[in-house]
Amino acid sequence: MPKELCYLVDQISREKGISRETLLEALRSALLSATRKRFGGRTNIDLKIDPKTCDITSFETKRIVSEVTNRDEEVSLREALKILPDGKEGDTVDIPLDLHDFSRIAAQTAKQVIFQRVREAERDAIYSEFKDKIKTVVSGQVMRRERGLYFLNLGKTEALLPIKESLPNEMLKRSDTVRAFIEEVKITPKGPVIILSRTNPQFVGALFKMEVPEIHEGLVVIKEIVREPGERTKLTVYSKDSSIDAVGACVGMKGTRVQSIVRELRGERIDIIPWTEDPRMLIARALSPASVERIGINEEDKTAMVVVTDDQLSLAIGKKGQNVRLAMKLTGWD
Structure with missing residues (x-):
C-alpha cells in the first residue's frame, strides 16, 4: 500500500500542480477520521503518514494509571512500561493501533480524498483566474437556456448570463458565440459561479478597450459612459496626447472600430463625445x-x-x- 500510495500522490501532484504536502495532509485527515470512526469515535486517536515512504501509523494516547477504570483513555503502568520503559503514573503514552485489514480502507479513502482534493484545487484555480478577470470581457458559446439564464461555455468552466442582462433586442440560440462582461465571481458549495452581463455600461467601455489600442495603452481615456442597453450609449473621451484625436481613435479608419462594437451590441447606437471641462460646451x-x-x-x-x-x-x-x-x-x- 505505501508504494502505491506514494505513486498515486506523486502522479496527481505532477499532473494537477497540487503540492505533495497538501495531498498527504488531506489524506491524513480523511484516514484519521475513518480510523476514529472504526474505533468508536475516540478522539484520543491520531495518525501519521511518513512523507517519504507513505507508511501509515496510527496510535491512541492514553494516561498511565495504577488501576484502569476507562480502557479507552487509560492504560496500566505494567502495559505502558512495555512501550515506554521510563513511564510513570500520570504520564501519557502513545499505543500503536492494530490496523489489520486497513490497507483496503486506506486505498479506497486515498482515491476518494485525492480526487476530491483535485476537484477542489481545480475549482480554486478557476475562481482565482476569473476573479482576476472581473470587469473584463470574455467570449463564450451558448450551451442552453433555462430558469431565466443563458449558460455559456468559457472553455474551462461555465458562466451564467441572466436573460435580464442580455440585450432587449436579442434572443440567443444554442451554439451562438457572444462576448460579455464579467460582473461577479461567487464561491458556492458547488464551486465558483461566474455572472456575466451585456447590459452593464462598463461592458461598452471594456469593448472599446479591446478594439482601440490607444485606450488600452492609456493614451485615450473614457471619462464617462451612460447607456440604455440595446438602444443608445453616450460616452465622453479625452486624449492625454495632444497629437491623438480621441474621438477619431475610437471611431477608427472608416468607422471600423466603432462599427465592430455596434455589431456586438446588435446595432446599438453609440455617440462618442469629446470631453471638456466647460459645462456649456459639454x-x-x-x-x-x-x-x-x-x-x-x-x-x-x-x-x-x-x-x-x-x-x-x-x-x-x-x-x-x-x-x-x-x-x-x-x-x-x-
Missing part, C-alpha cells in the same frame, strides 16, 4: 446629434436651460426623451 456636445443655439446654466442647483431651433427640438429630446435623458446622466446637469 452639454451641447452631449445633446448630439442635435445642434444647440445657446445654453444658460445655474451653478447653484446645477441646472441648464438649453435653446434649440424648432427643427432640432425632436433630435435634442430624442425618442421618448432618450437623448436628453442620457445627456443629463452623462454631464451631471439637469
Whole structure:
C-alpha cells in the first residue's frame, strides 16, 4: 500500500500542480477520521503518514494509571512500561493501533480524498483566474437556456448570463458565440459561479478597450459612459496626447472600430463625445446629434436651460426623451 500510495500522490501532484504536502495532509485527515470512526469515535486517536515512504501509523494516547477504570483513555503502568520503559503514573503514552485489514480502507479513502482534493484545487484555480478577470470581457458559446439564464461555455468552466442582462433586442440560440462582461465571481458549495452581463455600461467601455489600442495603452481615456442597453450609449473621451484625436481613435479608419462594437451590441447606437471641462460646451456636445443655439446654466442647483431651433427640438429630446435623458446622466446637469 505505501508504494502505491506514494505513486498515486506523486502522479496527481505532477499532473494537477497540487503540492505533495497538501495531498498527504488531506489524506491524513480523511484516514484519521475513518480510523476514529472504526474505533468508536475516540478522539484520543491520531495518525501519521511518513512523507517519504507513505507508511501509515496510527496510535491512541492514553494516561498511565495504577488501576484502569476507562480502557479507552487509560492504560496500566505494567502495559505502558512495555512501550515506554521510563513511564510513570500520570504520564501519557502513545499505543500503536492494530490496523489489520486497513490497507483496503486506506486505498479506497486515498482515491476518494485525492480526487476530491483535485476537484477542489481545480475549482480554486478557476475562481482565482476569473476573479482576476472581473470587469473584463470574455467570449463564450451558448450551451442552453433555462430558469431565466443563458449558460455559456468559457472553455474551462461555465458562466451564467441572466436573460435580464442580455440585450432587449436579442434572443440567443444554442451554439451562438457572444462576448460579455464579467460582473461577479461567487464561491458556492458547488464551486465558483461566474455572472456575466451585456447590459452593464462598463461592458461598452471594456469593448472599446479591446478594439482601440490607444485606450488600452492609456493614451485615450473614457471619462464617462451612460447607456440604455440595446438602444443608445453616450460616452465622453479625452486624449492625454495632444497629437491623438480621441474621438477619431475610437471611431477608427472608416468607422471600423466603432462599427465592430455596434455589431456586438446588435446595432446599438453609440455617440462618442469629446470631453471638456466647460459645462456649456459639454452639454451641447452631449445633446448630439442635435445642434444647440445657446445654453444658460445655474451653478447653484446645477441646472441648464438649453435653446434649440424648432427643427432640432425632436433630435435634442430624442425618442421618448432618450437623448436628453442620457445627456443629463452623462454631464451631471439637469
